[in-house]
Amino acid sequence: MPELTMGELTRILRECAGEGEGVAHDGEFADTLFTDLGYDSLAVLETASRLKRDYGVELTDDEVVDVGTPARLLELARRQIAARS
Template sequence: MSAVFTLDDLKRILLEGAGADEGVDLDGDILDTDFEELGYESLALLETGGRIEREWGITLDDSALTDAATPRALIETVNAHLALSAA
C-alpha cells in the first residue's frame, strides 16, 4: 500500500463497498464530478469512509465525508489525514 491515497484506491473501495450504477463510468474523468451524479448517496459514502478508515488506519469524522462532494475533495481529505497521522 502506498503512503498516498489515490483515485485508483478510491475507485476500488467504491466498487467493493457499493458497486457502480449502470451507466456510470468510473474510468472516465470523475475527479470533479459530484458523488450524487456518480450514483453514490450518503449511505454509500459512509460505507466508503468506513472502508477507508479500516484499510488506511485513519479516522474520518462524518463532516469530512459530507463536505467532500467530489472524488478530488475526498482524496485530498484522506491524504491530509494520512499526513497528520504520519507526523
C-alpha cells in the first residue's frame, strides 16, 4: 500500500466523492474546508471508510464530521498509522 500523502488522499477523495470545486493550487486545497470544496459530510464519511479499508485507520463519526479540511484529515490518519508501526 502506498504511503498516505496529500496526493494519495486527494486521489481517494476524488474517487469516493468526485472532483471538488474551484481550487487551483494543492496548498490551498489542503487547507480549504471540505464544505467550501463542495464535499458534504457524506463525502468525508465515504473517504474515511476508504481510509479504514485501505490503511486500517479508524476514525469515529464525530472525528470525521469535525475534521474540517483535507490537511487535518491527513494529519489524523497519519498519526494513527505512525502509532501502529
